[in-house]
Each structure stands twice: as structure tokens, then as C-alpha cells.
Amino acid sequence: MSLPPGFLDELRNRVPISRVIGRKVVWDLRKSNQARGDWWAPCPFHQEKSASFHCDDQKGFYYCFGCQAKGDALTFLREMDGLEFIEAVKLLAAEAGMQMPEPDPRARERGDRRDRLLEVTEAACRWFRLQMQTGAAAEARDYLARRGMDRDTEDRFEIGFAPDSRTALTRALREKGLDEALIVESGMSARPDGGGAAYDRFRDRIIFPIRDGQGRCIGFGGRAMAAAARAKYLNSPETPLFDKGRNLYNLGPARAAVAKGQRLVVAEGYMDVIALVRAGFEAAVAPLGTAITEDQLRLMWRVSPEPVIALDGDAAGQHAARRLIDLALPLTGPGQALRFVVLPAGQDPDDLLKSAGAGAMRALLDQARPLVDLLWSRETEGQVLDSPERKAALDRRLQQAIARIPDDLTRRHYADEIRTKRRELFGGDWQKRRGGPAARRAGPGAAGQGPARRGGASMAPRAPRPSATVSTPQSGEWLLEGASLLICALRPELIPATESRLERLVPQDPDRGALLHDLLSGTDTAAGRRALETLRADAHLGLTPAVIESQDDAAATAILTNLLERLEAQRAAGTELVRAEAEIQGEADEGLTWRMQQTARARHRAERPDMEDSGDLNEDRDALSAQLESWLNGQIWRKPPRR
Template sequence: MSLPPGFLDELRTRISLSQVVGRKVTWDMRKSNQGKGDWWAPCPFHQEKSASFHVDDRKGFYYCFGCHAKGDALTFLRESENLSFMESVETLAREAGMTMPARDPVAAQKADRRSQLAEVMEDGLQHYRMQLSTVTARTARDYLDRRGLDAGAQERWQIGWAPDQRQALFTALQQKGHSPDLIVASGLCAKADDGSIYDRFRGRIIFPIRDGRGRAISLGGRSLDPNARAKYLNGPETELFDKGRNLFNLARAREAAGKGQTLIVAEGYMDVIALSEAGFGATVAPLGTAVTEEQLRLIWRIHDEPVIALDGDAAGIRAALRVVDLALPLLEAGKGLRFAVLPAGLDPDDLIRAEGAAAMQAVIEAAQPMVTLLWQRETEGRVFDSPERRASLDKSLRAVLMRIQDPSLRSHYGEEMKRLRRGIFGQSFGQGFAQGGGFGQGGAAAQGGRGFRPGRGNWQGGGKWSPPAIPSPTTRSSVLASNLSEERVLEQIVLATLLTHGGLVSEFEPALDRLRFSDLGEEALKLAMLRHDGEADGLRAALQSMHGPVLENLLNQNHVMSAPPVLKSEDTLFARMCLAADLAKLVAAVAARREIEEAAEDLEGLADEGVTWRLARTNEARFAAQRGPQEDRRSGLVAENGVEMDRDELEEARSLWDRINFTKGKPRG
């Protein structure tokens, strides 16, 4: 809504800043000078005993010399009561006696009708408030007493009683001058099939539902009849009330959260009331339904990391998981959820009455981040004693991660999942390398089996690494002179890229985990990267102590030092693209080498016609692989992470091509 020119200036002129601030602070009259409009008080935005908060009433500004909070009357109202800008303007305009400008005639008419409906709601609520003191409400008063809600609490929460009568409220509202159409439109009454109008709430304790401005927009009713069809009943959707876009106790909770309290999301009205009465004022609850996307966004506008407090039974856990699934695509940096699960069989009201507010505070402080609940859902009750079961877990975790839209947040979730995964599977594979066992304790790799490369370093007894002899600078300057294969060059560039851009390790973990580097030292270095739990920026320093010689040899290679993703150490996006392409080529190169080693001799029996046909097919696939994922995605060889390739076709085609080249010129018997 746009405001006419001069409206805010006039509003600031009519409102005394000291009057607005004075509702929240106690002035230090020894330091203040009322005649000059110079006011001092302890700051309401941070805890202090001295009066460092200054209000200049003439200029209309405040400033805290402690926390540096500053602004005018609108700013103070927004920050102290957690209101939006327009809500602050409307609040101050009412105090100043100024009429808020209407958008247009249609909007004005709609606003007028909403105001009339709000009047019906308030009159209906006051009728129910009076009914609570009648003889017919004795059972309701006894129930509230048992729940620990004395007369003061009943007044604070405006609790009422709807007698079990068909038209008691309808008659009372008509006597107040409200038309039947408005009464039905408010949701307090309903129209039967025969056209008669009846009270919607009968034989129920009444709880008002208010919006963020404190206006009554609907009611909730709790039946005392154990045979009632529904224990809790909310009013229907109306022009005032959208249950999926509102929260119970929104206005009070927003103000309390604005003063620094943690926002708690409970399950029902009585939980909110019990928590608020115990000192947890920033507490809300959904309105008879599961938390909706709109409610979750509203909750995040109040607090960046609210705590979802749920009963410790199966239903509570299911409700928590529904919130998790709802929140995953909406997560962003700085906006999260924590989950506090109460002892089994207890709700917040039960726990507070049994053990006091301190017990509830302990539950809130022990709230777990959302990633913990996610991990428990994917692993609880499952056994991972086979590669297939572990692969199934990895697949489900990847599916969860892909639902997170924010790339940075997805990466951090992936790192945490990786850490938790290692807690289940252990580090036996990585430890085998660290102890010189290769692919297991005493494996063949350390004893000259496949993957062992003489002259390129070796693991000695006791896990000690003996680095290779480093060639002279002139010799080392040429990749050809070093006799490195394409595969080894790619492996070294991939490792160097990851060392330079440590944050990419978690993104490409699935592809790295499947690859086995041909040099044992570099394979051990890769495994150490995957096990690294610290900050990405400290990856190289963390690996230096155990893998120093391998690091030195790797980073001194001329083709490594001149690799573009290593040179551009600040450009992570560019490095990600290069890494995806290099890994794709490395996968193809490894597949080709294995085929050459295992089946080169079989090629001799191929018919010339078969060779001719497959040569063309292979040539096409080979060039597609060389172009890399960023240049050609039409081939369908690259998946979402830019690494996962279609091996059934590509590996066979590439291996055939290499074997044809390998046997070119070889006598054919």
C-alpha cells in the first residue's frame, strides 16, 4: 500500500517519541531533561543497568550508546514489538487519530466489511466470556482449575464458555444489531439445510484466535464431552480467517520473540497457554492442521531458528517428520529448525506441572537440528551389513539432499551426512590404506598387485610412505618426459583442484568414492580428503602432517601448477566445471585401461565388418567424452553432478577404440 506524500511526516509530528518509548522503559529522571526533550533510560534492546539509551524528543530519534540501536518511532515500534512497517504505521496512526488512506473504493468497501466482521467476532467473544461466570459453566471452570488456569490466566487469554444451546449466541448478536448474514459470514453461526441459523460452538470452552494485530478473527472450542465427534473445533474459513496462514498466539509471540526469546512451535492451544504462563511467551501453534508452507514462512519471519516442540510419542515424531519434509525445499542460509522431543507420554503442560519450567527449559536447550532428525529417519531400525544396503542408504540420502534448493546449504548438509555416515560405517577402508594394507589389511596393492607403480613411491612396513625420486626441474617440466599417462595426469589435476577448492570435495564425493587412483599415495590422499571433518578452507593444512611428501610431489608437477582451476584459486564456479569435465574424462580413461588390460587379445578374432561398424560407433562416443559435460549434454552421458556417466555404452565404445589403436600394426597371425 502506498502512502500519500507527507503522511509519515505528519504522523511523526503528531506522535511523541518519548511517549512511544516510555511504554517500554523506565526513564532515569536524574539524567533526563524533560524540558529540553532529552530522555535517558536503560536500553530495552539489550540487558544493562546503566542508562545508555537516549531519546531526543525534538528531533524524533533515539540512539543506544551500548548496542548502537537507532531510529524513529516507527523503527522503535517495529523492533520492540516485531511488527511490519505498515502495521507500525497503522498502530501509530490510531494513536495519533489519523485515518489510514484507503487503496481505492473497492478496497475501502472490503476493509469496511472486514471491520464489521471483526466487530461481530469481538461481540461474540465477549458473550462467551460472560457465559463462563454463569452456573451452567461450573464444569468448564472446574476443568480450567485442574489445568492450572486461575481467574487471572482466564482473563489474560480471554477464555469463554459456549453453553449447549442452539441459538443463544445468534440471539445475543442480533440484539447487538448485527445482521444474520454478517453473523453467518463471521463463522460463529451456521445455516442449516432448512434455512435456520444455529450456534456453531455448543458445550465447549472457547479460545479466541487473533491475528498479528491482535484482532479476533476466529474461535477455537474444546469439548468437555468425552463422546464428542471432535475434541477441538475451529471456526471455518472466512473473509477474516485463513487457518493455513495464521497461528495461535501470533501477536504476543511475535512481541516476545522481538525481545530475544526463542520461538517455540507447540501442538495445541493448551500447550501454548501453559508454556506462555510458565514464561515461554514466544510460543505459537498451528490451528488444527499440520504446519503449512505459509505458516512456516510466517514462523521464519518471526524467528530465524524456531524450536518445534512435539510430544515424544509416535504421532509427535510423525508430525516432526512432516515438518522436515515441508521445510527441506524452503531452507536457506540463516533459516533453520530445531526439534525438541518431550518425554514419552508428556505434553508441555504435563511436563511443566510435574517438574516445573526448568524441566521444559532443559528440553528446549537440548533441541536437535533438523539434520539429526533426517539422519534418524533414514537409518533407524536398519542394518547396513552389505554393500547393497549401504548403497541404498547413499541413494536415499542423495535424494534428500537434492530437495534442498540452496547450493551452499546443500553442501553443508552433505558434509554433515558424510560425517554421520562415517560414524556408522567406520573408517576401516581408509585405515587399511593408512596402515599400508591397500584394499584391506595386508592387501595385494601394497605388495605389487594391480595399482602398484614401481618408481612412483611405495608404502613400506608400518604405514610409512617412501616418496619417489623427484626428477630435475628441466625433466619435470614436460609431461611427456615424465612418462605420465593421461589417466595419471587427470588424477593429479583432480586432486590439486580439490586441494585448492576444498568445498568441492563433498559435492563430488560419490564419484570420488567410486574411483581408485592408480598411485597408492594419491589414493590415500583422496581417502583422507573424504574423511576430513574440518573446514574446507583448512583442508590442505590438515593433510600436511600425514601426507606431506605426497602433497609436495603432487603440487610441484608442472601440469598441476599450470592447471586453470588451480591457478584460478578464487573462482569456485569455474573450478566446479573443470572438475566435472576432468572426472568424466578420468572415468572413461580408467574404463579404457581396464578393458585393455583384460581383453586386448580378444580383439584379434573380430571380423573386419564388425570392426568397421564399431569403429564409427566408438569414434562418436570417444569425441563425446572428450568434449566433457559442459560442452555437450545432448549425449545423455552426464547426470546432475556432471560426473555419473552411462558406462554400458561409453566404456565399451572407448575400450574398443583404445584396443584398436593398441593393436594397430600388430601382426594378425
């Protein structure tokens, strides 16, 4: 539908965005400034306790500093309530007391034709329901009874029957005054390729009406009664009303159930959904006879941020679930996650509910596994990982999969989970590969070789050789990075506690990159050894071995963690400055201002770990101002205070 210029602006001006959002959140009145139309609340798009969700009546926009959700009142209605754009406009216009504009003639014609097609499908639905009560449907009624279906369930899901007649439905619809061309266009009938009278698409089948999110009958699914039928299940063809890859069975009732607190469960077929609903899991949906598509995934996420996929426990169901990984990874992120239920072998939700009851199904849903677990299982089950090459191939497959995740924070957490699982899989060799505490207790080496070595490095301070290339500090980052790598080489037992931070170092120097890889993977390369020798010979790091050797594990870990925190804070500061230069145009955006403040605070905390973070930005204003001033003046390296 085409809207005239200025209509949406007038709509937004008439209805304060806080009025629309206020129905879904509880405003934090201590932080909000009602007189200025400045509102704060916990974000409705993700679970949190702090008020990081900001709504500005003057600008007409909202923004969450936690999950980065943003938009106007129409965006909020679409994302929160799952409305289409025009539906959100109509809802807002009704609240504003504005008349919706008349559609253009072509849009009106398309809308009128769609309405006429809906008349055909609704009439067909009623006719199918009547046929279920005839003698021809006796076998169908017996089948439903054997599947545990009662009359109330049949009525709730409007289950009908298509008799084994070539033209019964087409004839009945024409007798109601409906045009045959519309009957064919709606998918209820088809014409022979060679010409002739239209014939019914659904014959001798139990019929399941398919309704969209607004409750309109857009198509049908039919289960064949004859065992020799060419297709056990048959859906309506693609029509102006029906696109099976963009709809879900039972969508409208499921969305209402999710709004009441139930979790969205995605089953495989019509009967599974009906069984789940009868057992009390009313937020159940199913794809329409195909593998889950990207459009269906997005539709699920508009209903719930974390649907539970409960496909059949047979090989085909498990294969479909694992195939879904590749579809979901490029789309996943905060507020768009998936969990998976692994059903017993050979069972679907209907079978499980009949054999074990709703309690067993609820227990499985409570134990649903995240997407990262399914990814790990897919890449490791049945694999023999008994060589460096096979382990490297596993790492490469996992890295390539994780690299497809667009959200940086989500991708980082996936990497952390994969590292944990990898350590569990190869756990017995972890400390051995890295020279853990056992290596520390091994005592001095062979006679004449000096103190024991960790990770191939002698523990005694070594004077630079005349031929050695002594690195000069290029910046504070260079020293922090070098000290961190040297400590890890000297005390490899500290690596597991700081591995996720080490993974994010990405040294610019190739030799340092090789050393980091050696430390994390337990390998030994010539480039890594060369980098270690250079670090040991660096005059600026000369006291590091003596200092770190004098500390116990807890103190040494604290030192290493602080070095890595300071390094991350300094690099983040540089990154934000580059982004700020690119983003600031005129008045600074509030999101950019917030990021700059948070980056400065992180750097301040890293450089002054002895100072307590009050949690109130106002109390740290002077310190933050000094940090920002020194930051902008290019004073990158700041030594920690003496204690």
C-alpha cells in the same frame, strides 16, 4: 490497498533508510561515511561481529555481504518487525508526516466489511467470557482447575464457554443489532443445508479466542466437554478473517517475547501454549489444529530465525515432526532454520511441565536438535544397513533430500554433516575400506611384487608404458585436480581431513570421476583403476609419488589442502567471471564488486600461503590488482613460488 504512483518513492525520499535501520543496529563509525550517507554495521538478521551490513542513504537500499539480506526501508520493517506491507507503509508515512491516501471504493468496501466481521467476533468473545461465569460452565471451570488453570490465566487468554444451546450465541448477537448474515459470514453461526434459522457452531465447549499478530479476534477454537462429541477440538471455519493454515495461536504476545530475547517455541495445541507461557516460556505458539503449513513456517521465520519445534512425544507427534522435514528443506537457509525438541514418550509440554517443572523443559530446549539430525534419524532408525545396496539406498535418499535445499552454502554444510554421521555409523570400517595407516605399516608386499600398494596402486614410480595414453595438461586446473587425486590414492589416510573439499571436485573426466568415487566410498572400479594408471603415467605428475611419500602425515595433508584450495580458487575465479559478464550493466553493482574482490583474495591466499592475510583490503590492493589483471588476461595457471 492501492497506492497512487510516486507515493512510495516520495516516502522513501523523505525518510533516510539509515534512520529506520539505525533503531536496530549500532553503526560502525570507523567504517561508515556519514557525510555521504554510507553506513556499515553488524547485520541484524544473523549473528556476527564484523560490519558486513551496508546501508546507502542515497540509493535507499541495504545489503548484507554475509547473509545476502537486501531491500529498502519497507522491506526492513517487514522482515525485522514482521509487519504487513500496508502496516509498514503506514508506519513510515507517519514518520515522514505524509497523509495515507484514501483507498479505492472497492478496497474501502472490503475493509469496511472486514471491520464489521471483527465487530461480530469481538462481541462473541465477550459473550463467551461472560458465559464462563454462569452455572452452566461449572464443569468447564472444574476441568480448567484440574489442568492447573487459575483465574488470571483465564483472563490473560480470554478463555470462555459456549453453553449447550442451539441458538444462544446467535440470538445474543442479533439482540446487539448485528446482522445475521454477518454472524454467519464470521463463522459464529451456520445455516442448515435445507434452510431455516441459523444455529451456533460452538456448543458445550471451552472457547479459546484466536487473535492475529495485531491482536484482532479473527476466530475461535473450542474443546468439547462431552466425551462422545464428534470432534474433540473444533476451529472456526474459513472466513474472510480466518485462515487456519496462515495463522498461529498466541502470535502477537510471542512476537513481543522474542523481541525481548526469548526463543520461539512451537507446541501442538492451545493448552500446551498456555502451560508454556505460565512456566515462563512466553514466546510459545501453536498451529491451529493442523499439521504445520508452509505459510505458518514463513510466519514463524518472520518472528524468529530459528524456531524450536516441541511437538508431543507420542507417535503422532513424532510423525508430524518428521513430516515437517520435507516441508522445511526446500525453504531452509541462512536465517531460516528449525530445531527440534524430542519430548519423553507419551508426554506433551503441558505433561512435562507438571511432572518435572520448567527446569526440565528449559534443559530440553537447550538440547534442541537441528533439522539435519532429524533427517538423519528418519532415514536410519530401524534400518538394517548390512549390504552395499542398502547403504547405497540410504545415500540416495539423503542426497535427494539435501538436493531440495535451495541455498548452496546450506546444502554444502548439510552434506558435510551427513558425511560425518555416516562415518560415525560405519566408523569401524573407515580406515580399512580406504587403506589407512594400518595399510601403510603393512610393509612390502609378496616377494617379487615390489613395494606395498595403497588403494591398489604401487608406491614405486612407474615409467609410462608404450601403450599407455599419456594425458597432456589442458590447464592449471587439470594438473591440480590430477595431483590431488593421485595423492589421495597414494596416501588414502589423508582423505578424512580433506573429504569435504574432495566432495566438491566434480571432475569433468568420467574416469577421474570414477576414481574420486572409489576413493570416497572405498570401492574399486575398472574406470577408477584406469584413471589411476593414467595419472601415474602422466609425465607432469611424475615426481608426485616420490615427493608425497617423503612427507609425514601433517606435511602431506598441508600439501593436499593447498592443492585443493588453489583448485577451488581458480574454479571460483572462472565462475565469477562468467557471472560478471552476465551481471555487469553500466556501473558495477557493489555486491558484484565485493564478490570479485573476495574471489581474487581467496585465489591469492591459495597461491601464496606463505603470505599473511592482513584482513585489510587496502593493504593488499597492489597484490589484488595484479591478481585481477592476470586473471582477466587469461593467465589461469600460476606456479607456486619457490621456497
